[in-house]
Amino acid sequence: xxxxxxxxxxxxxxxxxxxxxxxxxxxxxxxxxxxxxxxADAETLTRLLNSPSSTAELAPTRVELSxxxxxxxxxxxxxxxxxxxxxxxxxxxxxxxxxxxxxxxxLSELGQKAISDLVAEWNxxxxxxxxxxxxxxxxxxxxxxxxxxxxxxxxxxxxxGLPVLDAxxxxxxxxxxxxxxxxxxxxxxxxxRYRCVLLLDEFDAIAKLRDDPQEVGEIxxxxxxxxxxxxERADVGITIAITNHHRLLDTAVWRRxxxxxxxxxxxxxxxxxxxxxxxxxxxxSQPLLRIMAYVSxxxxxxxxxxxxxxxxxxxxxxxxxxxxTSQFQALCxxxxxxxxxxxxxxATALIENLENFVVAALRDPAFDVKQRPLASxxxxxxxxxxxxxxxxxxxxxxxxx
Numbered sequence: 001x002x003x004x005x006x007x008x009x010x011x012x013x014x015x016x017x018x019x020x021x022x023x024x025x026x027x028x029x030x031x032x033x034x035x036x037x038x039x040a041d042a043e044t045l046t047r048l049l050n051s052p053s054s055t056a057e058l059a060p061t062r063v064e065l066s067x068x069x070x071x072x073x074x075x076x077x078x079x080x081x082x083x084x085x086x087x088x089x090x091x092x093x094x095x096x097x098x099x100x101x102x103x104x105x106x107l108s109e110l111g112q113k114a115i116s117d118l119v120a121e122w123n124x125x126x127x128x129x130x131x132x133x134x135x136x137x138x139x140x141x142x143x144x145x146x147x148x149x150x151x152x153x154x155x156x157x158x159x160x161g162l163p164v165l166d167a168x169x170x171x172x173x174x175x176x177x178x179x180x181x182x183x184x185x186x187x188x189x190x191x192x193r194y195r196c197v198l199l200l201d202e203f204d205a206i207a208k209l210r211d212d213p214q215e216v217g218e219i220x221x222x223x224x225x226x227x228x229x230x231x232e233r234a235d236v237g238i239t240i241a242i243t244n245h246h247r248l249l250d251t252a253v254w255r256r257x258x259x260x261x262x263x264x265x266x267x268x269x270x271x272x273x274x275x276x277x278x279x280x281x282x283x284x285s286q287p288l289l290r291i292m293a294y295v296s297x298x299x300x301x302x303x304x305x306x307x308x309x310x311x312x313x314x315x316x317x318x319x320x321x322x323x324x325t326s327q328f329q330a331l332c333x334x335x336x337x338x339x340x341x342x343x344x345x346x347a348t349a350l351i352e353n354l355e356n357f358v359v360a361a362l363r364d365p366a367f368d369v370k371q372r373p374l375a376s377x378x379x380x381x382x383x384x385x386x387x388x389x390x391x392x393x394x395x396x397x398x399x400x401x
Contacts, residue, residue: 047283070237
């Protein structure tokens with residue numbers, strides 16, 4: 001393509017803005033180039049589209065919190081966490097620099113805005129104070145397992161420039177009467193001493209409904225201690241709680257959290273974005289990524305990462321090249337090893353009857369891979385795909401749903 005270097009620069013600048021319409025146009029250009037046989041230029045655009053800088057990443061401006069914003073002593077690596085008196089188990093894990101994980105949560109637009117707004121409140125501390133309010137100091141993050149809730153919490157702490165006290169539930173909960181409540185009080189007293197984010201993962205374990213008939217009287221004492229500790233910390237530090245089972249939480253707990261963020265299973269666009277990241281450094285083609293996103297409907301981000309890692313392991317162990325066709329074969333092999341109860345019907349159709357899968361997928365509006373790239377990926381010619389489609393129309397064959 002003539003002047004492609006200029007076009008490439010324009011695409012890079014446009015993709016950095018995160019505009020979805022612009023991204024779609026770059027994808028159209030990439031597909032046209034591939035159709036015209038200009039594979040090198042098409043692959044260049046594919047790399048641009050898959051690069052982290054081309055996606056609208058969640059990256060609010062980092063906030064430098066002064067002593068006026070969050071009181072307490074600085075938390076250093078020399079500080080030791082509190083422990084349970086009976087077992088000597090630490091009550092928390094200290095993460096001095098949560099930003100070193102280098103990951104950003106991939107959320108819906110609503111979820112991204114919720115986190116951006118929460119962090120942005122600390123940039124307008126004085127303005128909020130003039131209006132008689134303060135930035136949110138507490139956040140409850142809830143949703144299904146594996147959706148990135150803990151990653152969200154660490155990301156928020158990194159943006160606030162604060163270390164994390166990651167509470168250890170196995171250290172907090174004790175079989176001794178009254179010890180769990182005492183451990184919670186000691187953990188909060190420790191957190192209130194330092195400038196940090198207190199992270200309460202698996203929050204439902206200590207914040208269950210007090211009227212639950214399955215629980216003994218001890219849970220009431222534990223929840224009462226927790227509520228008291230949350231109230232005392234309300235104007236001191238920042239607290240983030242995480243749960244997979246929000247319906248188990250005591251109703252009084254919800255009122256203690258100014259911000260409540262629900263993190264759901266990723267939709268198709270989010271799955272595609274996650275898979276683009278998880279498949280690196282393997283050069284995964286767009287058709288393969290779209291098929292992976294299509295057959296993984298209803299799976300969490302953790303599931304997608306596990307699938308991508310299993311695919312890469314399969315490529316390495318099989319000795320095959322890393323061509324798109326080899327990656328597709330590896331995907332089928334990985335899915336075939338999954339328990340059938342965990343597979344989406346689309347994934348089951350893919351590994352049981354490729355012809356039925358192709359015919360059903362091409363009829364599905366949710367499937368966005370065209371015949372030609374699909375045929376190339378599954379190592380058949382386009383005429384074969386056309387014959388499968390025609391045969392299904394004339395014979396009324398059994399199609400995957």
